[in-house]
Amino acid sequence: MKKYFISGAMLAGLMSLAACSNDEGVVADNNGAEQQFTITLASSGDRATRAAADRTLESEAAGQSIEKVTLVVRSQDDGADKNKVVYIHTLDNWNGTATNYDTNGHGKKLTFTIPKADKLGAGSYVVTAVGYNEGNYNLKWPAKGDVLDKNITATTQADAEAKEVFAGEQQFSVKDGKKIEGTDASKAIQSVDVTLHRQVAGAYGYFTSIPAKIGDTEVASIRMVSRSKNTVLTFGSFNSSFTTTTDANVMYMVNGSVPATKTAKFLNGDEANVLFSAQITDWFPGGDKNKDGVYDKKDTNWTNPYTTGSYLKGSVFASNFIVPFSATQGKSTLELQLLDATGNVLYAWPVKLDASNAQVGKTGETASADLFGAGTAMGFAETADVFSLFRNHIYSIGIHKQRTSTTDPETPVPGTDQPTDLSKIQNVVIRVNDNWEALHHMSIDE
Known part of the structure; x- marks a missing residue:
């Protein structure tokens, strides 16, 4: 699981929005005129803080790509003003203005100042923090003074796939307008720790030895379809306790809602959505070069269509981030399909955990x-073939870890690069990387 940390130190005390690294950005008192926050977005074990507006899922590595971080602070004191927004602030151009740090993790941090007129008085508060890229979602922020009763949501753009977005929240209190008190009384300087988790799921397929024909019909594409697909993320029911990759703290949470329009079908005719797909000619221009009936490393026309990331010669990779969705009881969740040039399903494998x-x-x-x-x-337990896609979990067929590099693109790196051989029509595994919250293995039925 990738964890993102926000730590905030206020002029008269310290409010830290941090995660597993427990880095605390303490700043000067400044005589009580203003309150300062140091916002730290960190990742444990991955230095990949990207300035690009979007990150594609090109492996199971849990990278980060965030332009903005918005903080919404609400009062928690009982009365008419409970959950009233008392402060809202957006940090623009996060990657361009924040500074790098390398303590107990890797990431960026930025200090900003709350004007004296907006200082938080004595009382109880909760802060919700969202890290995102402009334009990836429709995000409707509250205004200062609004009294909220619902969690903040993000809606995918029309006909667009999900993108990464991160969120978390935590309660804290201010004493006499000076001392910030959090949940850890053992700390000499009180702090509030909140973990920003990835709010989407991920899925990818990594294949080789793909049949070139089914019968006399050429295979043009490969895709994964699902029983459901959602369009709205809810930033709530956070897994704030999950700061280490231990099974005891893994949370099986679906934070998606509002189903997307069905755009595909299962082989049996049931309506479906496309999770990811790949055109064979993007990887093998001109088709089955050596005419041996499979697309693999023996075809000398193989090419990598991605400008970043590396893949084994003869492989095909496809992926997407996904708004989490619940299983449909009694109905298999996923199916892997081979299609012809007109979109007809030629062959399909049921996919299982x-x-x-x-x-x-x-x-x-x-x-x-x-x-x-x-x-x-949910009203029923997950099974091998009827399962949900949960928040901050990645589901994969084959293994492709972070930007696999090898001087010999024909030789797999053990435990790092393992595309699934589809010519054998055998079980295929879905994994969950510990940089995400969990990694699940899935298989394809023969």
Whole structure:
């Protein structure tokens, strides 16, 4: 799981929005005239803080690509003003203005100042922090003075795929307008720790030895279809306790809602959505070069269509970020398909989680739309073929870790690069990387 940390130090005390690294940005008192925050967005184990507006899912590495961080602070004191927005601030051009740091992780930090007129008085508060890229989602922010009763949401742009977005929240208090008190009384300087988690799921497929024909019909594309697909993310029911990759703290949460329009079908005719797809000619221009019936490393016309990332010769890769969705009881969740040039399904494999996967047998939850509302347990347990795609989990067929590099693109790096051989029509595995919250293995039925 990738973890992102916000730490804030106020002029008269310290409010830190941090995560696993516990880095605390302490700043000067400044005589109480203003309050300063140091915002730190950090990642443990991955230096890839990208300035680009979008990050494509080109491996299971948990990178980061964030332009803006918005903080929404609400009062928590009982009364008519409970959940009233008392401060809202957006840090623009995060990658361009924040400074790098390399302490207990890797990331960026930035100090900004709350004007004296906006200083937080004595009382209890909660801060919600969202890291995002402009234009990836429709985000409707509250205004200062609004009294909220619902969590903040993000809606995918029309006909657009999901993109990465991060969020988290935590409560804190201000004493006499000076001392900031958080949840860890053992710290000499009180702080509030909040973890920003990835709010989407991820899925990818990494294949080789793809059949060139089914019968007499040429295979033109490969795709993964799903029973469901959602368009709205709810930033609530956060997994604030998850700061290390241990099974005890993994959360099986669906924070997606509002189904997308169906655009595909399962082989049996059931309506479906496309999770990811790849055109064969993007990887093998001109088709099956050596006419041996499979697309693989023996075809000398193989090319990598991506400008970044490296893949084994003879492979095909496809991926997407996904707004999480719940399983449909009694209906298989995913199907891998081969299609002809007109979009007809030529062959399909049912996709399953490995029976030993931790998700099998779990009962997931759906995030509440209400502020601080508890997640609602789903009515049935996850099974090998009927399973949800949960927040901050990545589901993969094959193994492709971060930007695999090799001097010999025909030779896999053990444990790093392992495309699934589709010519054998055998089980295929979906994994979950510990840079995400969990990594799930899936298989294709013969």
